[in-house]
Amino acid sequence: MPKRTDLDSVLVIGSGPIVIGQAAEFDYSGTQACRVLREQGLRVILVNSNPATIMTDPDLADAVYIEPINAATVERIIGKERPSALLPTLGGQTALNTAVALAESGVLDKYDVELIGADLDAIRAGEDRERFKKIVTSVGAESARSVICASLPACVAGVESLGGYPVVVRPSFTMGGAGSGFANDEAGLLRIAANGIALSTTGEVLIEESIRGWKEYELELMRDKNDNVVVVCSIENVDPVGVHTGDSITVSPAMTLTDREYQRMRDIGIAVIREVGVDTGGCNIQFAVDPKDGRLIVIEMNPRVSRSSALASKATGFPIAKIAAKLAIGLTLDEITNDATRATPACFEPTLDYVVVKAPRFAFEKFPDVDASLSTTMKSVGEAMGIGRSFPEALQKALQSLEKSDAAFSWDGEPGEADALLAKAAIPTDGRINTVLRTFRAGATVADLYDATGIDPWFLDQILLINETADELAAAPELTPELLFRAKRRGFSDAQLGQLRARPAADVRALRHELGIRPVYKTVDTCAAEFAACTPYHYSSYDEETEVAPRTEPAVIVLGSGPNRIGQGIEFDYSCVHAVLALRDAGYRTILVNCNPETVSTDYDTSDRLYCEPLTVEHVLEVVAAEQAAGPVVGVLVQFGGQTPLGIADELEAAGVPILGTPPAAIRLAEDRGAFGRVLRDAALPTPEHGTAASFDEAKTIADRIGYPVLVRPSYVLGGRGMVIAYDESTLREFIARAKEVSPDHPVLVDRFLEDAVEIDVDALYDGHELYLGGVMEHIEEAGVHSGDSACVLPPITLPDTVIAKVRSSAEAIAAGVGVLGLINIQFALAGDVLHVIEANPRSSRTVPFVAKATSVPLAKAAARISLGATIAELRVEGMLPSVGDDGAMPPGSPVAVKEVTLPWSRFRTIADTAMTVELGPEMRSTGEVMGIDESFGAAFAKSQAAVSVPLPTSGRALVSVADRDIRAVLFAVRMLVDLGFAVVATRHTASALNRAGIRAVVVAGPAARSIAAGEIDLVISTHHAETGRQENLEIRAAAITHQVPCLTTVQALTAAVQGIASLGEPPTEIRSLQEYGQRLAAKRSGR
Amino acid sequence: MTAVLVLEDGRVFHGRSMGAVGETFGEAVFCTAMTGYQETLTDPSYHRQVVVMTAPHIGNTGINDEDDESRRIWVSGYVVRDPARIASNWRSRRAFADELADEGVVGICDVDTRAITRHLRERGAMRSGIFSGPAITGDLLAKVRAQPLMAGADLAGQVTTPRPYVVPALGRKRFGVVAIDLGVKSATLRHFAERGIEVRVLPSTATPAQVYASDPDGVFLSNGPGDPATVDLAVVHEVLRRGTPLFGICLGHEVVGRALGFDTYKLTYGHRGINLPVVDRATGKVEVTTHNHGFAIDMPTDAPVDTQYGFARASHLCLNDDVVEGLELVDRPVFGVQYHPEAAAGPHDATYLFDRFMRLLEGKRA
């Protein structure tokens, strides 16, 4: 049966900003869906607030709306576009919840929009945990015993009915385990349940018997309208039940199931997908198996594509989202061809002849007080995938891919004492797997570790095998070819071998090459080589036969950015994908190396060849060698994947690899503080006064010279790690005492901290002659809030032409001085009328996609071309860049775009089990971003706020609690709020100050946090510094976050919000797609 | 201890010995199933075959007392990349490698199983030998080439039960069926028993008289090893002539096809796995199914074909390559499938075929 002919346009809802539990995987699935739907001749309308995604590229959909994802906004888009169908299953929980809201409020009926992919009832059946359990029982399977509770007393009674603690508390309709947790006693129960009830869209939580310690599995299923069902992939969690699957190390395929047990799971999965009624598309189902007797429990199902389905797609080569989109428009599985074979249909179950291990990437180092133990709430921010021909190889590659110094197995130092290590291994945390290895080193047995961790003995034995190999390597008189080969087969990197043999990794590599021990590259082909593969999606392994095909056309290798983490996220994947697309168009063969299964870049459709490999010198060198053997390689692009590839550029070049674009020497000029200082001096550009200190005394001398406050940070870390503003000597002393080691080898950098400075971010292209200023972003928060955490606006709102001119000349001088070929990102701080240079990054930056979308200019594509020799002048002629001028000064009447960020506070608790301290600072902590675009700043800002959490209120009660030093600065804004109709309540101190200034403010009755919890407050303004402010303010912010009340923590954000609120009172401007904004901009540009 | 796998066309793979030490010969074939190695090892259809597992880790769940498909291991040699060092499963009784050794199965591990698979895919299944330890001596290739070919091999007689036996129905007995054991699997018999069918299992040499001695309600022809062209057709002709309900699986199905006058042919590398899509042409529904066959029936698929016993049609096709996977007679209660509805190992999508057989026994047309 052919595809449906009654549909002509489809609205796809994306997943919004990257948050923990809902990340880049939805860009991958959404991008696939958009491509497929357009291929099928449908008009695709997309809404997603996240500018960093590929899916919001104007090339991917016919109309892209970068707008807040909420029912009201989507209704406006529906009203304008009148799509025939809405596809909600590819944008995570956000899209699903929005679709449910639109269906329930009658909007879909009103505009005659059909929900495709999953119907309303199936969504409810899958997501409502209570209903789901009934379904599980009805198909003859079992779920954990539970009670559903809507109040705290009901929760307490519920636990009793289940036979006591421990229990798990889980809210409905959330993802990533938000609001869930283990309660071991009543106090814990009350806390978790209260939070869960608040987070659940239905105000209910489920209290469930604990099955912690069981084996956990996931199946990815697909079903078409003819009721054909296939299981695409099985995933086994190495960490047993109790650790969220998103935080577990997982393996595909399942490793420790007999066929009988596996088929039982498959039967139940199929019965459940039928009973829930997922008519077309994918779903994932989680299971728990009691290791003692095989008792099987269904944990949950998600009636949509998910993080796991993205992983499953990358693990098997079976593109779930792509197929789901085809099924949604009426195709059936047997009508769809398997891309990998091009000869067989997609109606089959992929079989793997390799092992895939996913390892989570956490960012606990950014949150010093956080409770880092793992539980039912997901805490990781990204993941890496390792593929190998054996579990040890895949596991080691996954850990090596995490790009954290302590993530890969290490045999450094003494392991410690087995009993203590066993106790430590019993608590799941980031890096527990390393503790397991260490415990083996200390002499523990598989049985000991099984008792302590519940990790299946088979996995433990494989880790033991790795450790035994390490012992052998350390003890061998000589590294024989046989031993070396065996070690490589078990995933040991040259660096690890070097560590075990006490010699540099480079020596090991040289020896290995001399002995001819090189990896081969196998193919992910869905069929274990039963059919010839057409998708060159490779992974390395130490085996006999390689499958890299010879090639005659010149190729460019693009290095990706590895696992998502705070500071290096999806924005870099965007740039890599753009580089690939631009170079493909320019006639090159593109080869991409990356290990992040969530992303568009690791879609085999993106580049001509894909290698899933850790982004380490060793693995990249081997890929380069393999491709050089296959055909001509022009060079390697390191500018697009963020700091990861940039960091290995030197070593690659030293090994003879041609680096394209900005040369490593220029990269060093920008990255080395001393060298960069000279560049600035030569160009006579000011930078904050600074010095380097190897001790407290030295730091104090510098601080005394340049004056407090100072910004201090360790010199050897990146991404604002460990940065602190010291307002006085005692804070400085404290910082130096806390910094692990300060020594001449590890000095600290002391900078004059520029107070009340406006931070300016710039992305520019440079081709050696001409500078193209892509955009100038004015930050909302002042310098001191990391540029990655600050909101910003493009074009700048308050910067005069003279400043822009200075920004331009400075950028040009820096680009030329450093020797950039391609993109450069520069941060400035405007203090008074002096424009200080903070730093320059000779690469694609976090803001490139935002700028590209705000200005409708494909900056990353242009940079890729410049790296390969094109000039800006040529790109202007080609039409990739505007024919004249740039966006340093956008034409009058240009749309205003505001970037705002999402912060993960609500997902974490401190070790002391209190809410996290909510404060912005020089260390970046946000996980994602949104864009609001409109005709005025106020309206764009209001959209950005609605897109990160909830819309700004237009009336109601504002709670104000500000630091003394901020009183003057907030007066005007608070008065405006009153004029806009807000009632002002304030903490005692702030209230009297406001009253003195003639603003009527009542003192909040009782603890302010309680008023927030009670829903009496609509807007929170709290500008105290966490370090100096009182406990009350921490509670206020925590309450605001928990209860989703907009919370403004800086004076600048308040001022912007007031403009936003004012704009909400005016009639909204027409909702416009990015394409429409682009056309208007183009018209304006040609008119200037 | 080192081991080598020698293929008939001269390609050699070096690895490590696994299981028993010595030499063994058989047709090299690959199996793409990721689960169910115990069922694979004990499936009589693998008799005289050296089975290459494409899944790299084999043996993780050990060997248990419940999952054997017959009384012994039948594969003549086993090729695995990474055999498990320990068994981990609550049902496990013995370790995988020990079981191979105990049953005298010569195996090889630490070889590039994907390279072997690609080779067999391109060149076709072929004769091979595994040699380990002291057996690595002399002209190994010559030894391999001296082995008989699979085409023309009469093997059912080697795996069949030596004497008849009865598998009682579970619960109330509804029907009695005679099964000709060409290499039957226990899962098949279990499926019959669960449906209230008492099965009298006869050796492959059973005569028509022996088959009808118990006045069966239906006849079943099991799966099994070897070339279908070598199987005697006397029983099948008798059953077809009488119009007794007849169900054949795999070799049994091929034999039905031959009795109907169709040829069988050898596939290049066969179908061996548990993920193959088969379409039931009557419903258009696709099943994911277990396969283990090197031969197939050559029959037209576009329209029913007139045979000695009335019109026959190809009821099922494999979507990967359009190989005929099922046939049925239009006017007689006779059908067969090339694949394995009893699964074990594999998905349970096709168990409805046992119900279809039940309906034939009940005298209704499916």
Ligand SMILES: Nc1ncnc2c1ncn2[C@@H]1O[C@H](COP(=O)(O)OP(=O)(O)O)[C@@H](O)[C@H]1O
């Ligand atoms: N009854 C239970 N006892 C112990 N742990 C559980 C229980 N149910 C779920 N978990 C753990 O919590 C994690 C998250 O639960 P899940 O239902 O999958 O929620 P989410 O929607 O966040 O994925 C699971 O991956 C599992 O490890």
Ligand SMILES: Nc1ncnc2c1ncn2[C@@H]1O[C@H](COP(=O)(O)OP(=O)(O)O)[C@@H](O)[C@H]1O
């Ligand atoms: N001298 C300074 N005065 C005020 N703020 C500063 C100063 N230096 C850095 N910052 C703030 O710290 C943030 C991070 O510093 P930056 O040098 O850009 O580090 P990163 O490499 O993490 O981006 C900046 O975005 C800015 O807000």
Ligand SMILES: [Mg+2]
């Ligand atoms: Mg889950």
Ligand SMILES: [Mg+2]
């Ligand atoms: Mg910076």
